[in-house]
Amino acid sequence: MSNLVMVMPYQAYIAKAHQEGFRISAIWDRAVADRLYGSQAGAYLAEVQAQVEEFRLVDFTDRTAYAEAIRAAVREFNADYVWHLGSEDSMATAYQTAAELGRAVNPPEAVTLVNDKLAMRRLLRERGISTVRFAEAGHWSEVAGLLADFELPVVLKPTTLAGSRGTYLLTDPADLPAWGQSLAGYQYDGPLLVEEYLRGPEFSVETLTVDGVHHVIGVTRKLLGPLPHFVEMGHLFPEPDSDQTRQVAALAVTLLDAAGYRCGPAHTEVIVTADGPRIVESQARLGGDKIPVIIELATGIDVKQEVFAALAGRAPAAPRSRSVGHIAFLDLPLGVLRAVRGLEAVRELDFVDSVSFPFKVGQTIAQTVNSKTRHGFVILTGADAAQALERADRVRSMITVEVEAPALAGQVVTP
Incomplete structure (x- = not known):
C-alpha cells in the first residue's frame, strides 16, 4: 500500500489507483472543475471527495498556495509520490514542488519538455530531431514581424494551452487581430509559436513509461476537422502495423528519451510529411477525446489501470488488436x-x-x-x-x- 498525492484525479482514475494498492490524497481547483464540468462541477467534486482518503481545494493559479497545499498533503498524508495526470497547464508547479520534497514521479524538467510546446521545439532543434521551422513571440502583436521568414500559411499556437484552444492556421496577416481577440477569450497572454504548416496524415502515439522504458500501446489515426482551427473530428485505434507506423512510434520514443521522461503515460502527436514524420506536440498524460476507451474496446487493455501498474513498476500487457475502436x-x-x-x-x-x-x-x-x-x-x-x-x-x-x-x-x- 502506497500513499499517493494526486492533483486533479478524475473519478475514472480513483478506483484504478485503489485496485493497485494506492491510497489517494486529492487536490482539485473548483474553477478548473467549473470549466470542465459546468453545472455538474460541485457534484463531481463531491463524488471525488467521497472516494478518496483525503481531499483539498486550492487555486492552481495561486502558485504559492498551490505549492503549499502539495507540501501539506505530502506531510500530513505521509505520501510516497506526487502525481498529476490532469490538465497540463497546472503540472509544472506540481512537479517542481514534488521534486523539492523528493516525491516526484518525473523530473519537473522532463514534464516541461514534454508539455510545453516551445520548450519541446527548442529541445528537438538542439538534438536535431524532427526539425520544424519555428519562431517564438511574446505577444500576438509580434507575430506579423516574424512572418517574413515563413511561407504562408503558418500555424499559430499558444505554448501552454491544450485542447486545440488558440491553435490557428493563418493564411492572411489581416486575421491576426481576430486571433489575438480569441486568445483574450481564453485569458491567455503567454508566449506563442509560429510554425511551418506540416502537411500529411496525422497520428498520435500512446505510450506508458516504466522506469524510463517507453512501451508503445499503439498508434491512433486522427481525423482532422475543417481548418483553420485544427480540431480533431475523430480517432481510430489502432493504426495497422507498417513501416510508417513503426517510424511514427519510434519518433515519439525518441522525444521521450530526449526529455528524460521516467514514468507514466504520454500522448505524442505526429504528422507524416513528404520529408518523413514530424512531431506536432506531446503531453505527459493519457490521450484525451476518449482515446483510452477506444483502446480498451480494440485491445481489451485498460490503460487507466495500466497507468497505476506503471507507477507500481509493472510493464503494460502487450497489446493485441481484436477490432478497431x-x-x-x-x-x-x-x-x-x-x-x-x-x-x-x-x-x-x-x-x-x-x-x-x-x-x-x-x-x-x-x-x-x-x-x-x-x-x-x-x-x-x-x-x-x-x-x-x-x-x-x-x-x-x-x-x-x-x-x-x-x-x-x-x-x-x-x-
Whole structure:
C-alpha cells in the first residue's frame, strides 16, 4: 500500500489507483472543475471527495498556495509520490514542488519538455530531431514581424494551452487581430509559436513509461476537422502495423528519451510529411477525446489501470488488436435546437458503445472551434478502419436535428 498525492484525479482514475494498492490524497481547483464540468462541477467534486482518503481545494493559479497545499498533503498524508495526470497547464508547479520534497514521479524538467510546446521545439532543434521551422513571440502583436521568414500559411499556437484552444492556421496577416481577440477569450497572454504548416496524415502515439522504458500501446489515426482551427473530428485505434507506423512510434520514443521522461503515460502527436514524420506536440498524460476507451474496446487493455501498474513498476500487457475502436464527433447544423431524432436507435446498434449528445431543446448549436465546442460523439467498433468509418457515417445519417436558422448561426462561441 502506497500513499499517493494526486492533483486533479478524475473519478475514472480513483478506483484504478485503489485496485493497485494506492491510497489517494486529492487536490482539485473548483474553477478548473467549473470549466470542465459546468453545472455538474460541485457534484463531481463531491463524488471525488467521497472516494478518496483525503481531499483539498486550492487555486492552481495561486502558485504559492498551490505549492503549499502539495507540501501539506505530502506531510500530513505521509505520501510516497506526487502525481498529476490532469490538465497540463497546472503540472509544472506540481512537479517542481514534488521534486523539492523528493516525491516526484518525473523530473519537473522532463514534464516541461514534454508539455510545453516551445520548450519541446527548442529541445528537438538542439538534438536535431524532427526539425520544424519555428519562431517564438511574446505577444500576438509580434507575430506579423516574424512572418517574413515563413511561407504562408503558418500555424499559430499558444505554448501552454491544450485542447486545440488558440491553435490557428493563418493564411492572411489581416486575421491576426481576430486571433489575438480569441486568445483574450481564453485569458491567455503567454508566449506563442509560429510554425511551418506540416502537411500529411496525422497520428498520435500512446505510450506508458516504466522506469524510463517507453512501451508503445499503439498508434491512433486522427481525423482532422475543417481548418483553420485544427480540431480533431475523430480517432481510430489502432493504426495497422507498417513501416510508417513503426517510424511514427519510434519518433515519439525518441522525444521521450530526449526529455528524460521516467514514468507514466504520454500522448505524442505526429504528422507524416513528404520529408518523413514530424512531431506536432506531446503531453505527459493519457490521450484525451476518449482515446483510452477506444483502446480498451480494440485491445481489451485498460490503460487507466495500466497507468497505476506503471507507477507500481509493472510493464503494460502487450497489446493485441481484436477490432478497431473509433470515436466519431458529430457535426450538426448551426442554430437553436428545436428537435432531435435517432439517438435511441443509434444506442441500440450492437457495434455502438456509447453516444453523447450535449444539447437540449432550446440551446444553440454553435461553430466548433476547439475540443470543448464539438457537437457530441459516438464511440463504436469495426472489424477494421473501413468498417468503423462506414458505421460512423451510418450513425451520423441516423441522427437528425431540427434547428431554427438563427442570426447566431455563423457566430463563433468560445467557452
